[in-house]
Amino acid sequence: MSVKYDESDIDEFYYEEEIKKKPSRTLEQVLPCVIKKLREGREWRIIDLCEECRSSESTVRRLIKGLQEAGLVTWENRRVRWNEAEVERGYRIKHSRKLISNILKGTPKYEKLLENKYFLQHLETGYPELYEAYKELRELQRNTYKKICEFREFVKKLVKNRGFEVVNRRDNAKGRKVYETITDLPLKLLRDRESVEIFVPRGTSEVVCSGYGYIISSDPEMKGEIEALIKKIIENEEIQRIYTDIEGMKQEEEKLRQYLRRELEKLVQRVEHLRPLEGKCDLCRE
Numbered sequence: 001m002s003v004k005y006d007e008s009d010i011d012e013f014y015y016e017e018e019i020k021k022k023p024s025r026t027l028e029q030v031l032p033c034v035i036k037k038l039r040e041g042r043e044w045r046i047i048d049l050c051e052e053c054r055s056s057e058s059t060v061r062r063l064i065k066g067l068q069e070a071g072l073v074t075w076e077n078r079r080v081r082w083n084e085a086e087v088e089r090g091y092r093i094k095h096s097r098k099l100i101s102n103i104l105k106g107t108p109k110y111e112k113l114l115e116n117k118y119f120l121q122h123l124e125t126g127y128p129e130l131y132e133a134y135k136e137l138r139e140l141q142r143n144t145y146k147k148i149c150e151f152r153e154f155v156k157k158l159v160k161n162r163g164f165e166v167v168n169r170r171d172n173a174k175g176r177k178v179y180e181t182i183t184d185l186p187l188k189l190l191r192d193r194e195s196v197e198i199f200v201p202r203g204t205s206e207v208v209c210s211g212y213g214y215i216i217s218s219d220p221e222m223k224g225e226i227e228a229l230i231k232k233i234i235e236n237e238e239i240q241r242i243y244t245d246i247e248g249m250k251q252e253e254e255k256l257r258q259y260l261r262r263e264l265e266k267l268v269q270r271v272e273h274l275r276p277l278e279g280k281c282d283l284c285r286e
Contacts, residue, residue: 015207030055046174099227110264118281126279137256144249151242152183174219186234190243206217
């Protein structure tokens with residue numbers, strides 16, 4: 001039977017005929033007493049609960065039946081016991097669903113789960129294989145970023161070797177000066193396998209790469225030399241080797257992302273079907 005309530009729901013446990021009137025002794029005294037006795041950990045007979053809680057057998061039976069329907073007690077062989085495991089499971093289901101819904105907010109972007117420290121704690125303590133895949137992805141992302149930085153630095157070196165200076169956008173790139181955007185442009189051109197087309201938009205003095213909008217210089221007279229410079233950069237063997245490494249690393253990243261996305265989707269679906277998250281997080285109660 002699916003768990004409908006956990007401990008936080010006990011205060012809401014009442015019957016329809018009692019909603020319309022002032023809380024009776026059944027709710028104020030008998031129910032708390034019955035629950036207290038059951039939570040002592042032993043099995044109880046109905047008649048013993050009646051005596052302990054000073055209530056009629058019909059009242060106690062009615063309360064026990066309701067608690068049983070809520071999954072809070074087990075009633076077998078004329079004995080009643082508190083179902084601690086089911087109560088805990090009910091709490092864990094509620095916690096799991098709330099955690100996931102607060103992160104995803106109704107979107108299917110399962111990768112967002114990996115940005116939440118509490119979900120990652122569940123992953124680390126309950127799903128070691130998935131957590132290792134997540135750590136591998138993060139390490140690969142760091143290494144890819146380092147490789148891209150290496151690519152940019154080598155572009156700068158090639159630019160300087162050909163007598164140009166790389167400046168930031170706040171400066172005026174005239175003569176043999178080019179903006180820092182030139183360090184990203186070869187990566188895009190190699191990725192898209194595009195040829196270099198440099199032009200100067202009408203009414204401006206900006207030297208721009210067609211298709212990307214990257215402003216390379218503010219000196220139209222340098223258009224031809226800049227185009228030749230970029231062609232030399234993307235033809236460089238070391239640049240092509242670094243680019244190949246970057247693409248290989250990105251492909252590995254994508255494989256890991258796809259794997260994690262599939263597994264996270266399955267995990268979310270299990271929680272939606274009342275299977276709580278494994279492991280623990282700092283939000284879980286002790």
